Amino acid sequence: MSFSRQELLITTIARLLQGCRLVATGASSPIPGAGALLARAQSNGKMRVNVLGSVRNDFLCDGGVELFDLAGQGRLDAFFLGGGQIDGEANINLVGAGGEYPQTNVRWPGSFGSGYLYYLVPRVILFREEHSRRVLVPKVDFISSAGPKNDGTYRPGGPIGLLTNLCWFAFDRDKRRFRLDSVHPGHTVEEVRDNTGFDFDCPDSVPATASPDAATLTLLRTRIAAEIAETYPRFVAQVFPDLAAAGE
């Protein structure tokens, strides 16, 4: 069965979430949201998922602070963060680039919950579709949230890796470096190297990111696409046009 770029990202995310009890997704996150809902469907009822912006898949009822309190209590196992810039030590920048803060040349929305969740959620998946030298930089211009250092900071959480359109980098917390773990089918190590602005470890042989099997793709294209459509109808219309057409 052939599959799209987005389907590979969603099924990869679902695999990275295996074993989690509670997963949440944040603003503007259709692919992480679909990945989390897929992982839940495959968990035999062992996983809870909270999709920000959803009604049917948002079980929080104590205001905006509850998600952060869950993380503080150690109950939130996985979350997703992106970045306008991400550097080789896993610092992320959601504020702006160029010029002098706060009058940066480019201004992004802001740090959202990153300055806290990155420290407390054990399995943070960095997710940014665009894999380019302007995003994956040697050093971010502004640290919205800092990559892990062994500096005595209370930090049960942190990144397990970085997923892009080209590959999955695992993050080595002791070395404070990314390691190229798998390259998506149809792409090469050279392509990753050419489009990455930071240094990373690269084994002699890098496997291809595992392709989804037919059963997983069927589940994704039916039940999961319908579930995520509640929150992200435009995404579903674009990525699962058959389902979108059937629903009309």
Place this chain on the structure above:
Amino acid sequence: MTRELGQVPVHGLDQLAAQIPNGAKIAVPPDYSGVAMALTRAMIRRGLRDLHVVCVPVSGLQVEMLAGAGCLGTVETSAITLGEYGTAYRFQAALKAKQFRMMDATCPAVHAAIQAGGKGIPFMPLRGLLGTDLLKNRPDWTVIDNPFSKDEDPVVLLPAIRPDFAIFHAPFADRNGNVFIGRRRELVAMAHASTQSLVTVEEIRDVDLLASEESAAGTLTAAYIGGIAEAPRGAWPIKLWDIYDYDEPHLKLYGEMARTSEGFARYCDQFVQDQKAAE
């Protein structure tokens, strides 16, 4: 004579906006909680200046429009985003032109500082933030060593936020001035922290929200509320809970017009100054 709900005065929108002086510190909620957009337009009509807006914890079109209209002195927020409806052009232009002071935060920091305000305590500790440029650029935040830990354990302290006004929109108020807020508990936290809340509602209902446990659990009690205005579709063009959705065509129109300050001025002429076009 002003009508009253219990001890809470009911005003018209412009009269409610007139309660807010220049330089006031106001707390506002995110889009999903109920944003008082009709009141925001009245604030722009009033020509308010130098407002300190605390976004609990983020904002969108509301702060974007206040920025375009030159109402802002300080913005304290974890993000300003119009989401799928494009770039916050007026906010970005005003920031670049140094028209207001920017205080970048992270969501739980705003929540925690507002909670400290509501408890009447001077500060709240928060995990995270160490090593960030957020912390570096917030001289009002400080780091101490956890006094209860044997080992070194740095932790950030945030001063309490005590706004003059919490400003939001809700589905309805009852005959005693209690306001139904459902599960939007950040509205309660904002109201507790603020000196008073100015609330717009879709309608006023002749019921008593405190009469049953079921409705009382989703109620902000009238003691916190300084004034109410009835504003049907008062969150427009933003959504209100599951009651009405974003006005997509209008937000697209806004996005096109607000690319330039001239276009924004034309938008305001049409939809802010001319009340009939909007309300």
